[in-house]
Amino acid sequence: xxxxxxxxxxxxxxxxxxxxxxxxxxxxxxxxxxxxxxxxxxxxxxxxxxxxxxxxxxxxxxxxxxxxxxxxxxxxxxxxxxxxxxxxxxxxxxxxxxxxxxxxxxxxxxxxxxxxxxxxxxxxxxxxxxxxxxxxxxxxxxxxxxxxxxxxxxxxxxxxxxxxxxxxxxxxxxxxxxxxxxxxxxxxxxxxxxxxxxxxxxxxxxxxxxxxxxxxxxxxxxxxxxxxxxxxxxxxxxxxxxxxxxxxxxxxxxxxxxxxxx
Amino acid sequence: xxxxxxxxxxxxxxxxxxxxxxxxxxxxxxxxxxxxxxxxxxxxxxxxxxxxxxxxxxxxxxxxxxxxxxxxxxxxxxxxxxxxxxxxxxxxxxxxxxxxxxxxxxxxxxxxxxxxxxxxxxxxxxxxxxxxxxxxxxxxxxxxxxxxxxxxxxxxxxxxxxxxxxxxxxxxxxxxxxxxxxxxxxxxxxxxxxxxxxxxxxxxxxxxxxxxxxxxxxxxxxxxxxxxxxxxxxxxxxxxxxxxxxxxxxxxxxxxxxxxxx
DNA sequence: CGGGAAATTGATGACTTTCAAGGTGTGTGG
DNA sequence: CCACACACCTTGAAAGTCATCAATTTCCCG
Numbered sequence: 001x002x003x004x005x006x007x008x009x010x011x012x013x014x015x016x017x018x019x020x021x022x023x024x025x026x027x028x029x030x031x032x033x034x035x036x037x038x039x040x041x042x043x044x045x046x047x048x049x050x051x052x053x054x055x056x057x058x059x060x061x062x063x064x065x066x067x068x069x070x071x072x073x074x075x076x077x078x079x080x081x082x083x084x085x086x087x088x089x090x091x092x093x094x095x096x097x098x099x100x101x102x103x104x105x106x107x108x109x110x111x112x113x114x115x116x117x118x119x120x121x122x123x124x125x126x127x128x129x130x131x132x133x134x135x136x137x138x139x140x141x142x143x144x145x146x147x148x149x150x151x152x153x154x155x156x157x158x159x160x161x162x163x164x165x166x167x168x169x170x171x172x173x174x175x176x177x178x179x180x181x182x183x184x185x186x187x188x189x190x191x192x193x194x195x196x197x198x199x200x201x202x203x204x205x206x207x208x209x210x211x212x213x214x215x216x217x218x219x220x221x222x223x224x225x226x227x228x229x230x231x232x233x234x235x236x237x238x239x240x241x242x243x244x245x246x247x248x249x250x251x252x253x254x255x256x257x258x259x260x261x262x
Numbered sequence: 263x264x265x266x267x268x269x270x271x272x273x274x275x276x277x278x279x280x281x282x283x284x285x286x287x288x289x290x291x292x293x294x295x296x297x298x299x300x301x302x303x304x305x306x307x308x309x310x311x312x313x314x315x316x317x318x319x320x321x322x323x324x325x326x327x328x329x330x331x332x333x334x335x336x337x338x339x340x341x342x343x344x345x346x347x348x349x350x351x352x353x354x355x356x357x358x359x360x361x362x363x364x365x366x367x368x369x370x371x372x373x374x375x376x377x378x379x380x381x382x383x384x385x386x387x388x389x390x391x392x393x394x395x396x397x398x399x400x401x402x403x404x405x406x407x408x409x410x411x412x413x414x415x416x417x418x419x420x421x422x423x424x425x426x427x428x429x430x431x432x433x434x435x436x437x438x439x440x441x442x443x444x445x446x447x448x449x450x451x452x453x454x455x456x457x458x459x460x461x462x463x464x465x466x467x468x469x470x471x472x473x474x475x476x477x478x479x480x481x482x483x484x485x486x487x488x489x490x491x492x493x494x495x496x497x498x499x500x501x502x503x504x505x506x507x508x509x510x511x512x513x514x515x516x517x518x519x520x521x522x523x524x
Numbered sequence: 525c526g527g528g529a530a531a532t533t534g535a536t537g538a539c540t541t542t543c544a545a546g547g548t549g550t551g552t553g554g
Numbered sequence: 555c556c557a558c559a560c561a562c563c564t565t566g567a568a569a570g571t572c573a574t575c576a577a578t579t580t581c582c583c584g
Contacts, residue, residue, distance in 0.1 A: 093430050097519050101434040118423030123430060160422060161380030167429040168355050168385060172363040174436040175480035179540075210563060218437035220541055225564050241549085241563085257358050441572070472531060482573050487532050503531090503581085 030061040041109035041197065042083050042135075047151045054149065058141040061085075063134040071112065071126040071134070078116035080138045084108050087132025088207035091115065091124045092215075102216035104166055105129070105208055109197065114159050129207045174218045177258050180227050182217045184256040187237065191246055203245045292323040303371035303459065304345045304397075309413045316411065320403040323347075325396040333374065333388040333396070340378035342400045346370050349394025350469035353377065353386045354477075364478035366428055367391070367470055371459065376421050391469045436480045439520055442489045444479045446518040449499065453508060465507045 033044045033056045044052045063082065065071055071082065071089060089106045103124055106112050112134075116122040120139070137145075145152045173182045195201030206213070214224040231237050236252055238245040246252060295306045295318045306314045325344065327333055333344065333351060351368045365386055368374050374396075378384040382401070399407075408415045435444050457463030468475070476486040493499050498514055500507040508514060 093434055095434055095438075095519065099434070099438045099520065101430075101437045103430060103433060115426065118419040118426075123423075123427055157380040160426075161385075164377065164380075164422075164426060164429065165385055167426065167433060168363075168365060171365060171429060171433060171436065172355055172357055172361070174433065175363045175477070176357075176361045209561095215437070221562090222542080222564080223540060226540095229564075258361065471529095483531080484533080484574080485572060488572095491532075 032056060033059065036085075038083070038085070038109040043081075043111065043137075043152065043155055046155065047149070051149050051151050055137070055145060055152070058137050058145065060136045060138075063136045065128045065132050065134075067128050067130045067132075069128050071128065071132075072122050073125050074122055076116075076122045078113060078120050078122060078139050080113060080136045081142050082112040083135040084110050084112065085133040085135060087134075088129040089126050089132055090129055090208065090212055090216075091126050093124045100215060101218075102212055103170070104163070105206075105212075105216070107193065107207065111159050114156070114163055117156065117160055129209075129212065170216075179217070179219045179223055180231065181255055181258040182219070183224065183227050183231070184236075184252050186213070186217060187244060187246065188252060188256050190244070191249075201246070202249070203243070205242045206244055207242065294318060295321065298347075300345070300347070300371040305343075305373065305399075305414065305417055308417065309411070313411050313413055317399070317407060317414070320399050320407065322398045322400075325398045327390045327394050327396075329390050329392045329394075331390050333390065333394075334384050335387050336384055338378075338384045340375060340382050340384060340401050342375060342398045343404050344374040345397040346372050346374065347395040347397060349396075350391040351388050351394055352391055352470065352474055352478075353388050355386045362477060363480075364474055365432070366425070367474075367478070369455065369469065373421050376418070376425055379418065379422055391471075391474065432478075441479070441481045441485055442493065443517055443520040444481070445486065445489050445493070446498075446514050448475070448479060449506060449508065450514060450518050452506070453511075463508070464511070465505070467504045468506055469504065 033039055033042070033052050034049070036042065036044075039045065039052075043055060047055065072079065074093060084106055086108055088108075089112060090102050091104050091106065091112070092100050092102045094100045106126075112126060113122075115124050142152075142156075146156060147153075173185050177185065190204060190206060191201040194204040208216075210221050210224055214221045217224065228237075228239050232239060236246075236248050236255070238247060295301055295304070295314050296311070298304065298306075301307065301314075305317060309317065334341065336355060346368055348370055350370075351374060352364050353366050353368065353374075354362050354364045356362045368388075374388060375384075377386050404414075408418060435447050439447065452466060452468060453463040456466040470478075472483050472486055476483045479486065490499075490501050494501065498508075498510050498517070500509060
């Protein structure tokens with residue numbers, strides 16, 4: 001299937017802790033959905049054994065794209081629904097002038113493609129932040145499953161709802177928070193995300209470069225860099241390249257909620 | 263049914279043009295969906311005569327809320343789907359500290375309540391900007407219709423998709439545009455909205471106070487006020503209270519797209 | 525008609541961006 | 555395996571944008 005599976009988060013000697021934090025058990029050759037370590041966050045979540053079997057027959061587990069390549073573009077017809085096995089993908093939109101806004105970062109276990117669920121046409125671009133492996137189910141098959149399996153239909157609704165909720169909270173952040181509060185909010189979200197998947201919520205690796213993160217947070221790269229430096233000086237966090245360590249969760253939460261006297 | 267129907271946009275002698283721009287034909291006593299002037303933007307859009315009849319039997323056309331009252335709150339169980347006959351409603355979310363972000367302004371013909379479509383629980387607050395009349399269909403009945411009439415199901419998907427698209431474009435605006443560009447973008451959206459409903463795209467009344475608009479656009483009220491003054495001086499627009507006149511559509515579009523040398 | 529909310533305007537300062545330069549790490553090719 | 559080029563990140567200085575505080579005006583509602 002895959003030649004040599006590419007690592008989601010390259011484990012190097014400079015990041016000794018990663019081996020523990022994000023084991024590459026995520027990145028295996030085409031194992032069955034039933035035994036995939038991500039099945040509790042992926043489509044199979046909540047499905048019966050029988051339903052999973054029906055799903056699995058239709059899944060193409062060999063999709064891969066390289067860093068900086070696109071999975072799909074805005075205005076493309078929807079090809080299928082994807083699940084990320086390893087790697088990371090950003091979705092973004094652009095206006096007529098080419099200004100880009102990153103909408104969301106998708107990590108292993110996340111589903112992708114629901115931005116086209118209603119019209120059949122994608123509303124955003126999906127670009128790989130690193131070499132990425134995915135599972136795919138064609139739109140036809142997915143439609144078919146939806147009509148036959150209520151569990152799948154429900155899961156689709158759930159995914160769309162998640163996307164709406166995410167956009168809403170990002171709007172709140174961009175519209176009402178200061179730059180440092182936005183970063184704090186983002187870090188806490190990432191922390192929660194990793195923790196909910198069994199990893200450390202205090203130390204994790206983020207897959208995106210400063211450029212993409214600053215865009216997502218609606219600020220200049222330099223501003224992001226300065227905030228990181230300041231928060232590091234203040235002992236709130238430590239960020240070495242992509243490795244984030246949260247040193248004072250409590251103060252970070254206060255900052256994210258933004259009102260409390262800082 | 264309704265005592266004296268409340269006017270969506272009070273027509274006063276200070277706004278002589280409104281009578282032409284936004285006739286109160288929108289605001290009638292319980293007429294049938296079939297003959298409602300909003301049926302081409304409301305649920306009936308695209309439904310067969312028979313389907314509309316089935317729908318109509320289930321619609322409560324007597325819902326009204328007063329200015330500043332809430333239709334529903336975040337965390338409420340969904341009660342039903344609403345269509346605005348007259349008036350205006352804002353949806354917003356708040357964080358733990360009570361900071362609010364306005365997400366969208368809903369005008370006559372718009373549907374409301376889809377923020378709860380997946381979980382059955384509302385993710386945002388819906389508050390009337392003025393006295394508002396609505397049609398309502400209970401969630402049970404709506405579910406039932408969805409299962410029986412594919413047209414309704416499709417319409418629901420369409421509505422949810424619209425909401426996602428709206429949030430995405432607002433994110434782009436908040437994340438990447440300057441304050442004046444954001445206002446220009448908003449005005450153009452309103453212009454398009456009114457034009458698509460048969461009203462003037464150059465002169466229209468917006469239903470929200472400066473406070474809500476500035477919040478929506480992620481800026482201080484004073485900033486909004488200053489931008490309005492500057493754009494008025496520059497001859498781009500004229501805004502008298504809630505009455506917006508677009509004087510130079512072309513330059514406004516250039517501003518909204520934000521790159522072109524201004 | 526009066527009280528109060530809503531909107532505007534000015535002055536000031538904080539925050540953020542921009543432009544510029546320098547540093548650090550990575551990947552590739554010799 | 556090393557060196558170099560390049561991309562990524564950080565830092566500084568200056569300028570610009572926007573928020574805040576305060577005062578005033580306008581308008582709306584009772």
